[in-house]
Amino acid sequence: MTVGIIANTEKAGARIALDRLTSALSIRGIPTRLDREAAALCGLPGGMDGPALAAASDVIAVLGGDGTMLNAVAKLGATDKPVAGINIGTLGFLTSCTDDEVELFAEAVLSGGYATSRRTLLSAKVKGIDGSEKDFLALNEVVLARGQTGRLVSLSAYVDGDLLNNYRADGLIVATPTGSTAYSLSAGGPLISPSAAAFVITPICPHTLSQRSLIVGDDTLIELAPENADEAPMLFTVDGRDCVSIHHGDRIEVRKAGQVLNLLRLPGHSFYEALRQKLNWRGG
Numbered sequence: 001m002t003v004g005i006i007a008n009t010e011k012a013g014a015r016i017a018l019d020r021l022t023s024a025l026s027i028r029g030i031p032t033r034l035d036r037e038a039a040a041l042c043g044l045p046g047g048m049d050g051p052a053l054a055a056a057s058d059v060i061a062v063l064g065g066d067g068t069m070l071n072a073v074a075k076l077g078a079t080d081k082p083v084a085g086i087n088i089g090t091l092g093f094l095t096s097c098t099d100d101e102v103e104l105f106a107e108a109v110l111s112g113g114y115a116t117s118r119r120t121l122l123s124a125k126v127k128g129i130d131g132s133e134k135d136f137l138a139l140n141e142v143v144l145a146r147g148q149t150g151r152l153v154s155l156s157a158y159v160d161g162d163l164l165n166n167y168r169a170d171g172l173i174v175a176t177p178t179g180s181t182a183y184s185l186s187a188g189g190p191l192i193s194p195s196a197a198a199f200v201i202t203p204i205c206p207h208t209l210s211q212r213s214l215i216v217g218d219d220t221l222i223e224l225a226p227e228n229a230d231e232a233p234m235l236f237t238v239d240g241r242d243c244v245s246i247h248h249g250d251r252i253e254v255r256k257a258g259q260v261l262n263l264l265r266l267p268g269h270s271f272y273e274a275l276r277q278k279l280n281w282r283g284g
Contacts, residue, residue: 002031003109004048004057004081006072007038008064008088015041017063017088017099024106033057035075050075057081059109059264063099066092066182070239073121073139073261082116084264093181093274094139096264108266115265117194119178120218121257126236129249136238139261140179142254144224144246145171145204147235152207154227155234159201159220166227169206171234174199174222174254178261181278183240189213194271199256222254 003025007018018038025032033056039047054060054076060083062072069085069092076083084105085095096114097105108114122138136142146153157164157172175184177192180200185191189202190213199220202213216222226234229248236244236252246252275281 001058001109002033002056004033004035004053004060005038006035006050006053006060006062006064006068006075007041008068008071009037009041011064011068011088013088013099014063017086017102018042020099021061021063021086021102021105024102025109028106028110030106030109038063051077051079054079054081059084061086061105064088066094067240069094070139071241073239074137074241078259080259080262082114082262082264084114084266090277093271093278094178094263096266097269101266104266113267116262117265117271119194119261119263120176120197121259121261122174122176122199123255123257124236124238125253126244126246127251127253129247134244136242137257137259138179138238139176140182140239141173141175141184142239142252143171143173143183143204143235143237144226144252145235145237147233147245149232151231152205153231153234156225156227157201158223158225159216161221161223164201164214165211167203167206167211168208169211170204172224173202173204174224175202176218181275184213190215191275199254218256220255224252224254226250 036047087095124136124142126134152168173184177194180192184202197218226248233245
């Protein structure tokens with residue numbers, strides 16, 4: 001059993017957390033592999049890129065937070081290996097434990113005492129009016145939003161070829177159940193259980209207040225497109241990164257990806273525990 005480690009080296013306390021993690025694994029005879037940033041943080045030569053790290057590991061530990069996990073999905077590429085998020089600080093929506101619980105994590109890896117939660121990913125294809133195509137993979141959401149302008153923009157959404165709506169808004173979010181706790185939630189979207197076979201389409205600050213989020217099946221093809229040739233280019237982002245300019249005539253196709261993220265879960269930790277903690281829910 002080998003554990004590959006990806007670390008957010010810019011996060012405060014990263015070196016201490018990394019040392020604690022590698023020590024907990026080493027004591028139990030579990031070998032580790034480091035990505036390039038983690039190796040550099042330890043002052044070691046080399047380190048591995050994402051796909052090589054995934055291929056050489058049985059379990060992947062992502063040390064940082066929810067943002068680090070989002071970046072890790074892009075870095076690792078297609079992998080079915082269990083991925084554990086180890087948050088430096090408090091428990092996150094995408095993390096399996098905190099850095100105070102690395103002993104628990106190491107013991108679970110040694111004994112096999114963990115479960116996995118299959119998380120749906122989004123596949124997005126940007127089809128340019130010039131015939132170009134770019135493919136992206138998202139765990140949380142894709143967003144088409146206004147670019148270098150302070151004005152609302154005009155954009156359309158289609159569901160399986162049928163027009164859903166022409167929007168005047170700051171933009172549109174298409175989120176997975178995992179992403180329903182992130183940007184979509186901040187924009188007024190609903191919370192969705194991670195196991196639900198669904199996506200949510202959420203407008204950002206729509207001009208018409210009756211325009212609300214819509215939940216659709218995850219077998220749906222969703223298409224987004226700018227509507228006004230006179231408006232400035234919009235910006236398309238994937239999990240908050242990969243910023244692409246979108247012009248009138250360009251089109252974005254969003255559908256369920258052919259792969260999933262196997263998120264490692266430790267005993268005693270669940271999505272609903274994270275909801276209670278992160279949203280500060282209290283009983284009556």
